[in-house]
Amino acid sequence: MTALAGTEAMILALRVGFAASLYLFVAVAIIALRQSLATASPVVRIAPARLLLVRAGSVGDEAGRAVTLAGPSVTIGRSPTNDIVVRDDGVSARHARLESHGDRWVLADVGSRNGTRLNGRAVNGPAPLSHGDEIGLGELLWRFEIATATGAKR
Amino acid sequence: MVTWRMRGRWLEALLLAVALLPLFLGTALLAVTWERALGDARFWPAYAVATAVGVVHLALVIGGHRGDEVVLPAVACLAGIGIVLVTRLVPDAALRQSAWLALGAIAALVVACGPWDTRRLERFKYAVLVAGIGLVAVTLVAGRDLNGSGDRLWLGLFGYVFQPSELLKVLLVVFLAGYLSEKREVILVAPARVGGLPVPPLAYLVPVVAMWGGCLVVLVVQRDLGSALLFYGTFLAMLYVAIGRVHYVLASLAVFGMAAVACYFLFAHVRLRVEVWLDPWIDPQGRSYQIVQAMYSMASGGLAGRGLANGYPLYVPAAHTDYPFVAFAEEAGLVGSLALLLMYAILVVAGLGVALRARDPYRQLLATGVVALIGFQVVTIIGGNVRLMPLTGVTLPFVSYGGSSMLASWLMVGLLLRASHEEAVAAARA
Numbered sequence: 001m002t003a004l005a006g007t008e009a010m011i012l013a014l015r016v017g018f019a020a021s022l023y024l025f026v027a028v029a030i031i032a033l034r035q036s037l038a039t040a041s042p043v044v045r046i047a048p049a050r051l052l053l054v055r056a057g058s059v060g061d062e063a064g065r066a067v068t069l070a071g072p073s074v075t076i077g078r079s080p081t082n083d084i085v086v087r088d089d090g091v092s093a094r095h096a097r098l099e100s101h102g103d104r105w106v107l108a109d110v111g112s113r114n115g116t117r118l119n120g121r122a123v124n125g126p127a128p129l130s131h132g133d134e135i136g137l138g139e140l141l142w143r144f145e146i147a148t149a150t151g152a153k154r
Numbered sequence: 155m156v157t158w159r160m161r162g163r164w165l166e167a168l169l170l171a172v173a174l175l176p177l178f179l180g181t182a183l184l185a186v187t188w189e190r191a192l193g194d195a196r197f198w199p200a201y202a203v204a205t206a207v208g209v210v211h212l213a214l215v216i217g218g219h220r221g222d223e224v225v226l227p228a229v230a231c232l233a234g235i236g237i238v239l240v241t242r243l244v245p246d247a248a249l250r251q252s253a254w255l256a257l258g259a260i261a262a263l264v265v266a267c268g269p270w271d272t273r274r275l276e277r278f279k280y281a282v283l284v285a286g287i288g289l290v291a292v293t294l295v296a297g298r299d300l301n302g303s304g305d306r307l308w309l310g311l312f313g314y315v316f317q318p319s320e321l322l323k324v325l326l327v328v329f330l331a332g333y334l335s336e337k338r339e340v341i342l343v344a345p346a347r348v349g350g351l352p353v354p355p356l357a358y359l360v361p362v363v364a365m366w367g368g369c370l371v372v373l374v375v376q377r378d379l380g381s382a383l384l385f386y387g388t389f390l391a392m393l394y395v396a397i398g399r400v401h402y403v404l405a406s407l408a409v410f411g412m413a414a415v416a417c418y419f420l421f422a423h424v425r426l427r428v429e430v431w432l433d434p435w436i437d438p439q440g441r442s443y444q445i446v447q448a449m450y451s452m453a454s455g456g457l458a459g460r461g462l463a464n465g466y467p468l469y470v471p472a473a474h475t476d477y478p479f480v481a482f483a484e485e486a487g488l489v490g491s492l493a494l495l496l497m498y499a500i501l502v503v504a505g506l507g508v509a510l511r512a513r514d515p516y517r518q519l520l521a522t523g524v525v526a527l528i529g530f531q532v533v534t535i536i537g538g539n540v541r542l543m544p545l546t547g548v549t550l551p552f553v554s555y556g557g558s559s560m561l562a563s564w565l566m567v568g569l570l571l572r573a574s575h576e577e578a579v580a581a582a583r584a
Contacts (some may be wrong), residue, residue: 007186010186010493011183011186011187011461011464014182014183014186015183015458015459015461016178016218017179018179018180018183018462018486019486019487019493020237020492021172021175021176021179021490021496022176022231022486022490022493022494022495024172024175025172025173025176025227025231025497025501026493026496026497027176028168028169028172029173029224029227029228029497029504030498030500031505032165032169032223032224033224033500034501036222036224036504036507037503037507037510052371075482082398101338101339103513103515104338104339119521125340125355126339127338127339127574129489133195
């Protein structure tokens with residue numbers, strides 16, 4: 001009788017202990033996760049890059065103007081609402097856009113009259129940029145430069 | 155507030171010590187209920203699992219691994235519950251299960267600590283794709299039907315049988331991570347216009363159509379509803395993380411939904427699954443016997459459960475493979491089964507943390523894919539178990555009885571650990 005009761009009590013204790021141990025793990029794991037997630041700040045990463053004006057037009061900026069790309073999206077055009085404002089008759093009011101995707105920049109024409117050229121070829125869809133690429137808008141020619149690039153691609 | 159600042163493998167050791175408590179307490183409970191000694195051969199598989207997990211931890215310490223600390227303990231806790239459950243349900247199969255677990259743990263360790271780089275997987279993504287397609291083709295030709303369901307889902311190899319769809323999941327995640335991280339810039343930004351109509355970029359259309367077609371083949375020819383759902387769900391999650399455009403994802407979901415509805419009308423086996431889900435009482439002694447028994451089983455568990463080895467979960471046919479969640483719910487109750495759900499949530503959150511911390515697009519997508527796959531799989535099988543959705547033949551990761559599933563799940567854990575290790579190394583170097 002007492003032996004049976006002892007077994008019953010043991011089973012009850014183990015059942016409670018089993019359930020408690022499940023939640024004990026859940027609790028400590030959540031504390032640990034909270035700690036590790038606090039260090040994981042989901043920042044928007046923007047690859048440090050700039051545009052260098054290598055060929056100027058007849059009016060406006062002179063060659064050598066450098067613009068740091070402070071993404072995630074940078075627009076170029078004649079209108080003052082653009083992030084990069086240029087004065088060239090061949091450039092549309094809203095001409096092109098550069099977008100940061102992770103560690104890469106992508107160039108797209110946003111419906112310009114005269115089109116955008118990448119290394120001499122017309123840009124139709126979104127075009128990923130590499131260090132040293134030349135972007136032509138109207139008479140202007142910009143060179144895309146990645147700040148950390150050492151010339152060689154990773 | 156908790157102020158302890160434990161880090162790295164010491165934190166993992168502490169978590170692991172707590173994570174293995176359910177394994178030992180569960181084993182003790184079985185021993186007392188069955189009136190067997192703790193040293194009984196029946197409980198050796200459980201101790202083997204505890205040892206295997208401990209060995210993995212030690213190897214990570216020795217290997218100087220710097221990856222996430224929560225992933226392994228979460229997996230260990232689930233695997234501990236799994237082996238206790240298998241020991242309770244099918245004691246003779248527990249040894250085999252623990253052997254598969256040890257094999258999986260070794261595989262995960264090789265992936266996590268081996269002298270290689272995830273960049274290699276990224277580079278050979280098309281080779282991975284070809285391997286996956288080859289696997290499907292071989293199964294279509296030489297597949298065997300093991301459970302008499304008429305579905306030829308198994309492959310025999312050197313006297314062992316293997317379920318290729320399990321390995322296929324891993325290959326799919328590896329391939330998609332490589333493809334999407336390479337093409338995401340091209341998929342993004344304004345669509346080209348053909349005759350005034352916006353046409354999504356080819357880089358988007360090709361994988362969507364291929365995934366859609368591939369999943370249909372799996373569904374129609376192999377009649378594997380669960381895997382098809384899982385593959386497509388994982389694909390959508392990865393697509394969303396890669397490009398962040400909801401309408402592309404919704405469009406892909408819509409075409410899949412239409413295909414699913416068409417399948418309901420075209421194929422009897424899909425229709426049967428849905429019908430017995432909506433109304434199990436149409437044939438409680440026949441086609442819906444399993445579902446009805448599962449409902450009774452879970453109901454008898456109640457809030458606190460009947461206690462391990464004290465209920466009757468074996469009235470549910472194939473409880474150890476198809477209905478492990480119900481068996482656990484009957485014997486550990488709502489209290490226990492909610493804890494089980496929380497543990498999967500912890501694993502998923504830990505994996506998402508790895509993805510969040512990742513600075514490399516490929517590793518980020520790899521971690522996301524692994525987590526999405528595990529998460530969807532858990533939701534699919536538990537949803538099927540509790541009749542939230544039609545039952546599909548996928549396994550409960552780390553808990554269900556089954557070697558292929560165990561191996562594939564551990565491989566994914568290995569990839570997760572590897573990705574977080576490489577990120578930690580890269581972050582330290584920067």
